[in-house]
Amino acid sequence: MIEKIIYVLMPIAVVALLVQITRITELLSKINKEEPNKVTTRDNDFQGKLYFIVIMAFIIFVVWQMIVWGPLLLPAASSVHGEIIDGLMNFTMNLILIVFFVLTPMLGYFLYKYRGKEKKFAYYYSHNNKLEIIWTVIPAIVLTGVIVYGLRVWDQAMNPDMTNASVVEVYSKQFGWTARYSGGDNTLGNANYRLIQGPNQLGIDLSDSTSHDDIIVREVHLVKDKPVLLKFRSQDVIHSAFIPHFRVQMNCVPGITTQFGFTPTKTTSEMKAQEGEDFEYMLVCNKICGGAHYNMGMKFIVETQEEYDMWLSQQKNIKNTLLTL
């Protein structure tokens, strides 16, 4: 009970305190024979210096974060296209950091340098066409570079050579992932949402014989340096398959099949050696999909061809699972 009274009284006390502070500051300015709430030269001096200091502190805070939290960022990409993306990222990041580290302190310095003084007149400077053309053209040139570089990387990432790729389907629903390997024929059997029933949770068309060698699994195994084409489907709402270490992300949209092809370059055990024993490649959901959205992931394992073959041989295909039921 007493607690509740305190909760009620606290805001009242705070308001009363603020009223008193306000009155005192206004009285003080009357004593100093100043018009209350008018910005004085002293205010300009103090605020100008303070703004400069705070902006410089912000810059230091940014650098501090880069040093302390930098190691938490994702390690270098584990895929062929990812390495190219990382190159573009480093280039763009350095570019914007340079601009940031020039413009922000410049802003702070101007505030300090040109803080208001009495009997000073500002410089009447309304326009300068030459200057304005220069600083329109320079960003335009720099951005042209960024755009051209960016589009080339985008083109490479979106159109990799997938002629010898193995095809794996990644299937999403609230709240979990399933994967389907295309088997010996490297062709995924047809599927239709109307066939989803009982154990046939992916709606696979069992009358389509290309589906018989398909293999359904709950974690994805990939071979190092071998291209893989992921095909995404969704059963209910939009999900997004995000595998940060590979620089792979694609939405899974009900009614549409989307895809993303890439080539992994580092095995899980290589990454464990580099990042620590707990490391796993994870595919996580990155499109809000309901209450357990934050909990929807699937493990990816990259290994050598031998390890992969061994694992695959232990998996049962549809002929031996769904068809025998």
Next chain:
Amino acid sequence: MADHHKETFLTKYVFSQDHKMIAKQFLITGMFMALLGMAMSALFRVQLANPGKAYPILETLLGKWAPGGVLDPNFYLALVTMHGTILVFWVLTGGLSGTFANFLIPLQIGARDMASGFINMLSYWFFNLATIVLIWSLFVETGPASGGWTIYPPLSALPQAMPGSGLGMDLWLIAIVLFVVGSLLGGLNYIVTILNLRTVGMSMQRLPLTIWALFVTAILGVLSFPVLLSCGLLLIFDRTFGTSFYLSDIVIGGEALHYSGGSPILFEHLFWFLGHPEVYIILLPALGITSEVISVNSRKPIFGYKAMVASLLAIGFLSFIVWGHHMFLTGMDPFLGSVFTFTTLLIAIPSAVKVFNFLTTLWKGNIRFTTAMLFAIGTVSTFITGGLTGIILGDSALDINVHDTYFVVGHFHIVMGLSAIYGMYAGVYHWFPKMYGRMMNKGLGYLHFWGTFICAYGVFFPMHFLGLAGLPRRYYQNSSFPMFDGLTDINAVITFFALAGAVFQFIFIFNFFYSIFKGTKASKNPWQANTLEWTTPVERIHGNWPGELPTVHRWAYDYSKPGADKDFILQTEPLKEGEEEH
């Protein structure tokens, strides 16, 4: 004229047709919604800093939404959704444009009121109705809408997908429909007023930049909000009448639904056709206010007036052809993605021009640090910081790995959230004397600014690191996957600053209401500014000017003009013999 009839309480304070009163109605409704949105963010920030920790007070406050004092995951999503909806539409569209378009347009162009006072009144009351419906949706059994403020179907279309997609979603859609009607009525009025009711001598080339910004904003709104309206109506059809505009091939809860042939991607296209211009509907008024406040308080003309207008127009135009950058990863044709990357990165050019012009305006100024000026400079700072990360997000190749991560959350909260909120604060502090005839307290204003500025960067800058570590947004906790375990510290820092920053906003609320009643009396032109609103009497009469409307003889930015005896020249002052305009 309107000022001849006798006013009752009802016509003066409730169903007022005076643009100044309507502006205050928008402002106070917006402030109320801002507090609500902020309270929601405080709740989910507490959850993110200490996932799963029990706070018994939460159960007292929220009942079944925080069983045992721990936020329910579905309610977490509801909070995120409503926070976004409230801040984007209610605070930074209704609250910002509604307040300053209404307040400034007639006053700064020299008109007695809006073109249609009645439609203007309707605009507010539709907004008010929308507010009531949205708040109502917080109290329904299944909870408010929870599918994110972007309400992508099928999640938002199917009550089976999440509790918030039940009645809460219906009410959300009704609220948005009402909101859009209000916005359109307001927007048409703003455009007509600016085009037709400018006083003698107020050519378009002499309009203050606030009015230019509000003009472009109104055009963007009128062209894009109808698309949101139809987008929402089709969603209502899918939800209620069984059509399949957005839905196809869905099995949910073990049941195959009848929907066939629709596409959720169609929804995204329609939504973002509004959604991207909406970003600039939020941002441009703030940039307009910033231009005005920086010029007045640097005691210098705004640098490159024509370039400022041209960049507003360029940003406005480009904002209509970039919406696809929200959809790079929907499986759209990579070539289309290239086009959107190209148009998106072009926006950096007019934005850079704006930043350089702001900086040059400050250069060699005689800067007077009013609270409004502190906030306006804050806008420049956040516009730089947040605008730059847009170059990463707009690049489709880079978007692959930062899309929908906290990097995006950090980016848009800084460039659009903070810039716009700072612009709004700058506007309130700057025009408060004209709104209420009194001054806001200076000391409290300074305290409010510094607390806000420092805490806001403390909240949003670290989010970039979360995003670059791969953490998706809208996650109830970061600890589900071992790869995000190291990020709890960053989340704790963010939450600390978020809660601290929230406290400082109450100083503003106090200052605002205290000053309405007890603030020191303002003079007619307390900031020694040039624009027309400062020639009106302190008493704020209906019709704005007693007697004749003012005549305009010069642009709005003759500060510290050589040859003048003081450092400002009102727009109503005729040019002297041999004086060049600028």
